[in-house]
Amino acid sequence: xxxxxxxxxxxxxxxxxxxxxxxxxxxxxxxxxxxxxxxxxxxxxxxxxxxxxxxxxxxxxxxxxxxxxxxxxxxxxxxxxxxxxxxxxxxxxxxxxxxxxxxxxxxxxxxxxxxxxxxxxxxxxxxxxxxxxxxxxxxxxxxxxxxxxxxxxxxxxxxxxxxxxxxxxxxxxxxxxxxxxxxxxxxxxxxxxxxxxxxxxxxxxxxxxxxxxxxxxxxxxxxxxxxxxxxxxxxxxxxxxxxxxxxxxxxxxxxxxxxxxxxxxxxxxxxxxxx
Amino acid sequence: xxxxxxxxxxxxxxxxxxxxxxxxxxxxxxxxxxxxxxxxxxxxxxxxxxxxxxxxxxxxxxxxxxxxxxxxxxxxxxxxxxxxxxxxxxxxxxxxxxxxxxxxxxxxxxxxxxxxxxxxxxxxxxxxxxxxxxxxxxxxxxxxxxxxxxxxxxxxxxxxxxxxxxxxxxxxxxxxxxxxxxxxxxxxxxxxxxxxxxxxxxxxxxxxxxxxxxxxxxxxxxxxxxxxxxxxxxxxxxxxxxxxxxxx
Numbered sequence: 001x002x003x004x005x006x007x008x009x010x011x012x013x014x015x016x017x018x019x020x021x022x023x024x025x026x027x028x029x030x031x032x033x034x035x036x037x038x039x040x041x042x043x044x045x046x047x048x049x050x051x052x053x054x055x056x057x058x059x060x061x062x063x064x065x066x067x068x069x070x071x072x073x074x075x076x077x078x079x080x081x082x083x084x085x086x087x088x089x090x091x092x093x094x095x096x097x098x099x100x101x102x103x104x105x106x107x108x109x110x111x112x113x114x115x116x117x118x119x120x121x122x123x124x125x126x127x128x129x130x131x132x133x134x135x136x137x138x139x140x141x142x143x144x145x146x147x148x149x150x151x152x153x154x155x156x157x158x159x160x161x162x163x164x165x166x167x168x169x170x171x172x173x174x175x176x177x178x179x180x181x182x183x184x185x186x187x188x189x190x191x192x193x194x195x196x197x198x199x200x201x202x203x204x205x206x207x208x209x210x211x212x213x214x215x216x217x218x219x220x221x222x223x224x225x226x227x228x229x230x231x232x233x234x235x236x237x238x239x240x241x242x243x244x245x246x247x248x249x250x251x252x253x254x255x256x257x258x259x260x261x262x263x264x265x266x267x268x269x270x271x272x273x274x275x
Numbered sequence: 276x277x278x279x280x281x282x283x284x285x286x287x288x289x290x291x292x293x294x295x296x297x298x299x300x301x302x303x304x305x306x307x308x309x310x311x312x313x314x315x316x317x318x319x320x321x322x323x324x325x326x327x328x329x330x331x332x333x334x335x336x337x338x339x340x341x342x343x344x345x346x347x348x349x350x351x352x353x354x355x356x357x358x359x360x361x362x363x364x365x366x367x368x369x370x371x372x373x374x375x376x377x378x379x380x381x382x383x384x385x386x387x388x389x390x391x392x393x394x395x396x397x398x399x400x401x402x403x404x405x406x407x408x409x410x411x412x413x414x415x416x417x418x419x420x421x422x423x424x425x426x427x428x429x430x431x432x433x434x435x436x437x438x439x440x441x442x443x444x445x446x447x448x449x450x451x452x453x454x455x456x457x458x459x460x461x462x463x464x465x466x467x468x469x470x471x472x473x474x475x476x477x478x479x480x481x482x483x484x485x486x487x488x489x490x491x492x493x494x495x496x497x498x499x500x501x502x503x504x505x506x507x508x509x510x511x512x513x514x515x516x517x518x519x520x521x522x523x
Binding site for chain 1: 345472
């Protein structure tokens with residue numbers, strides 16, 4: 001059952017400073033209202049994973065590992081591979097994260113990232129079919145939040161995209177219905193690269209990439225995912241306040257404008273397309 | 276069931292259930308349908324059948340969830356095992372957990388929770404039958420049940436979805452349309468504040484499709500808002516006149 005969260009204490013003076021600064025077009029860390037904190041993306045961190053990436057977004061740190069196994073397809077799509085996204089809010093990342101089964105926040109995080117990857121058709125699941133109805137590749141994307149300083153969604157989505165782009169799977173052979181994996185590897189079949197951006201409404205204005213303190217005073221947030229054709233492929237409003245219809249349109253417009261730069265950062269970090 | 280293609284869903288401007296692109300399914304709303312709950316509502320939206328109960332403001336349980344300056348809003352969206360084609364396990368799925376959260380966040384801005392510190396207001400949404408768009412119908416019912424419980428609100432929240440089928444914008448997708456269509460975007464809206472309190476989307480929209488879709492959703496949320504007001508008026512005008520009769 002979903003319940004109003006206990007808002008972690010932020011001093012009134014700090015909260016008021018953040019809101020007043022934003023009203024005058026400035027932010028606590030000196031950024032412009034529509035600037036990201038610095039993105040630092042490193043792929044290929046974990047050798048034992050098929051793909052991995054570490055993303056720092058300001059002080060937020062997220063590690064994503066991709067593991068690929070052979071499994072059974074879902075019965076309604078027998079000729080497609082399976083993609084699952086899971087998120088762990090690791091207790092070391094934030095004093096209020098607790099060990100245990102995933103709570104609504106980690107489920108929402110995983111599902112928003114999943115929606116961006118799935119709806120943009122980033123991974124061509126049809127090409128992950130080995131024997132229809134029987135054997136397909138199952139791609140597990142595991143998001144590991146290591147340090148929470150706000151905007152986990154954008155950091156996780158970028159890390160998931162970089163990890164999938166850098167992932168390699170074994171080539172395979174099918175003989176008499178038996179699958180054998182070959183020593184050579186190949187990249188995952190990638191057909192799109194989604195970019196996810198989160199905006200927060202703080203007082204009147206909209207800001208991009210809210211920090212933790214900003215999330216504590218925001219009234220609501222809107223996450224927008226844009227595919228490489230510049231189309232919208234996922235949206236998620238969160239938070240306990242509202243946005244006006246104009247705010248929503250503005251966020252979508254801004255996201256479409258800013259997506260190519262972030263996509264460039266992800267591609268550059270993984271050196272995608274070089275082989 | 277015969278295999279449909281997305282094109283079958285939109286022939287000569289007519290959808291499988293006979294609707295045009297900009298038509299809602301038939302909606303029926305009833306308020307005060309349960310005896311024990313403080314407020315309740317029943318909503319039929321096409322084949323969706325949804326029951327909503329509200330309890331509270333009441334003592335927060337467990338105690339540590341109480342907030343010093345406002346009521347805690349609790350929300351559970353749950354689908355009955357028999358509500359869908361294949362039996363659904365009654366344990367809450369990841370989808371239901373996410374929807375419970377977004378519905379709570381859609382209703383939070385409407386509820387004057389600061390009037391009832393340290394208490395809890397509990398919203399139970401049971402989907403008895405589901406046919407696409409159940410989170411929206413659930414929000415429509417929950418707003419009514421909250422009003423029926425006498426909880427002070429800034430506005431009623433009305434919700435409906437828009438989507439895309441075979442390249443056409445379409446209002447209020449049913450389950451088949453959602454599965455075979457290219458996009459679905461549920462929107463919840465508070466007319467008095469011209470504000471969006473829930474917005475989700477999956478699928479693919481160009482910028483223009485999105486902008487037109489949002490306008491269409493808002494326009495139809497306003498229609499649903501009128502139906503909600505009528506449902507409340509029906510209930511309370513009836514009770515009002517009964518009261519007058521009894522006092523004669």
